[in-house]
Amino acid sequence: MTGSIAALGAGLAVIGIGIGIGQIGGHAMDAIARNPEASNKISSNMIITAALVEGAGLFGIVVSLLK
Amino acid sequence: MVEQVSLHRILKSISLKKLNRFFLLFLFASTVMQATNVEVDVHESDTAKESTLDKEKKAYDPTDDIMHHIADSHGWHLFDWKGHEIGIPLPVILYTDKGLVVFSSSAFHHDSEGKHIVEIKGQRFINFHNKIYYASEIPSGHGIYAQFNETTHVISNSKPWDISITKNVASLLLSAIIILWLFLSVARFYKRQQSHRSPKGVAAFMEPIIIFVRDEIAKENIGPHYKRFVPLLLTFFFFIWINNVMGLVPLFPGGANVTGNIAVTMVLAIIVMIVTNINGNKNYWSHIFWMPGVPVAVKPLLAVVEFIGIFTKPFSLMIRLFANITAGHIIVLSLISLIFIFETALVSPVSVLLTLFISVLEILVTALQAYIFTLLTALYIGAAMHEEHH
Numbered sequence: 001m002t003g004s005i006a007a008l009g010a011g012l013a014v015i016g017i018g019i020g021i022g023q024i025g026g027h028a029m030d031a032i033a034r035n036p037e038a039s040n041k042i043s044s045n046m047i048i049t050a051a052l053v054e055g056a057g058l059f060g061i062v063v064s065l066l067k
Numbered sequence: 068m069v070e071q072v073s074l075h076r077i078l079k080s081i082s083l084k085k086l087n088r089f090f091l092l093f094l095f096a097s098t099v100m101q102a103t104n105v106e107v108d109v110h111e112s113d114t115a116k117e118s119t120l121d122k123e124k125k126a127y128d129p130t131d132d133i134m135h136h137i138a139d140s141h142g143w144h145l146f147d148w149k150g151h152e153i154g155i156p157l158p159v160i161l162y163t164d165k166g167l168v169v170f171s172s173s174a175f176h177h178d179s180e181g182k183h184i185v186e187i188k189g190q191r192f193i194n195f196h197n198k199i200y201y202a203s204e205i206p207s208g209h210g211i212y213a214q215f216n217e218t219t220h221v222i223s224n225s226k227p228w229d230i231s232i233t234k235n236v237a238s239l240l241l242s243a244i245i246i247l248w249l250f251l252s253v254a255r256f257y258k259r260q261q262s263h264r265s266p267k268g269v270a271a272f273m274e275p276i277i278i279f280v281r282d283e284i285a286k287e288n289i290g291p292h293y294k295r296f297v298p299l300l301l302t303f304f305f306f307i308w309i310n311n312v313m314g315l316v317p318l319f320p321g322g323a324n325v326t327g328n329i330a331v332t333m334v335l336a337i338i339v340m341i342v343t344n345i346n347g348n349k350n351y352w353s354h355i356f357w358m359p360g361v362p363v364a365v366k367p368l369l370a371v372v373e374f375i376g377i378f379t380k381p382f383s384l385m386i387r388l389f390a391n392i393t394a395g396h397i398i399v400l401s402l403i404s405l406i407f408i409f410e411t412a413l414v415s416p417v418s419v420l421l422t423l424f425i426s427v428l429e430i431l432v433t434a435l436q437a438y439i440f441t442l443l444t445a446l447y448i449g450a451a452m453h454e455e456h457h
Contacts, residue, residue: 044283051439055383058390
């Protein structure tokens with residue numbers, strides 16, 4: 001096999017993002033189920049938090065792309 | 068049934084290729100062992116090895132093609148027609164030692180390997196990987212008019228200041244025209260109408276989005292003084308959104324990777340940093356340099372952390388937009404490349420369906436990234452203008 005080990009780094013970074021966003025999404029669903037009236041506020045906060053988690057993970061991906 | 072057949076073919080082609088590889092590796096090893104016996108120039112033997120590798124390893128490597136597609140370029144490539152590249156030449160504008168030099172990128176004859184010299188005002192230029200360099204007197208290897216560092220293989224020719232209208236710049240100008248048309252037609256509608264009728268045409272499309280940015284993003288996160296920042300946030304939102312969408316269009320007016328260019332996102336992030344810090348009040352600066360409510364011993368430590376925070380916030384904005392859009396482009400191109408990697412047309416239905424799926428997802432991402440960038444900008448400005456309440 002040929003290829004760069006950087007791909008492994010990108011994959012590991014994505015695992016981290018996946019766990020983080022999964023937690024956020026799951027708990028947001030819980031919260032909406034408990035209080036459907038607040039679903040707008042919850043989902044916009046969910047997106048902000050997901051973006052922050054994703055941003056941290058993307059640092060890893062970018063670094064692994066740069067090699 | 069059809070899927071089974073194609074899967075079988077794919078597996079077969081892979082195993083065949085592996086066998087081939089072992090055979091070729093053996094061949095390659097034997098040629099290398101022979102080559103070591105012969106005294107040749109170090110660089111020459113390197114290139115010889117590379118060329119034999121190219122010939123023997125037939126597996127298609129999509130990395131170069133993908134990187135070429137997401138990078139900026141002189142000249143806008145449209146399509147290939149009977150082996151010739153058809154594209155729109157763009158002006159190359161250089162600030163050289165002897166003043167300003169302007170010529171069309173068609174002077175390079177679609178060469179981006181540094182093999183074709185353009186001579187103007189007694190200066191010679193080459194286009195090497197879409198960057199303009201001063202050409203060397205004599206070609207090094209491969210007919211490239213450039214000198215390379217022996218160990219790192221980095222080009223060592225000097226560069227003129229390049230302020231050309233590249234593909235990204237042309238795309239930016241096009242987006243600017245689209246945004247101007249959108250907002251001027253909306254403005255014209257509201258100027259003309261006297262009574263409070265419901266909006267029509269472009270205004271009907273834009274009004275809910277503009278109201279959304281004003282109420283849900285600006286008012287919600289900045290606070291009472293939000294009105295000053297609505298134009299800025301609207302500009303960010305529509306600039307990013309429209310450039311993202313244009314990047315998704317594979318045909319001519321689109322296809323440039325503007326928001327996936329780190330220079331563009333860096334400028335946006337710098338604007339955010341300047342606006343945030345100019346509008347920072349006493350409370351904001353005291354929280355950075357002398358955090359209230361913590362022991363004195365911790366204050367200098369927190370000051371360092373908070374000071375770095377001034378730069379990391381816009382930095383994360385820059386990386387987020389750049390990485391999201393670039394990743395989207397890379398995924399689409401990789402899925403298309405699957406056809407060429409497996410070397411069979413039977414993969415194409417899978418490849419096209421996956422590309423369609425990702426493209427639909429990317430349409431969501433275009434709006435989402437514009438939203439997140441604008442929202443976080445509003446949050447940072449809001450935090451900088453937050454009044455202390457006891």
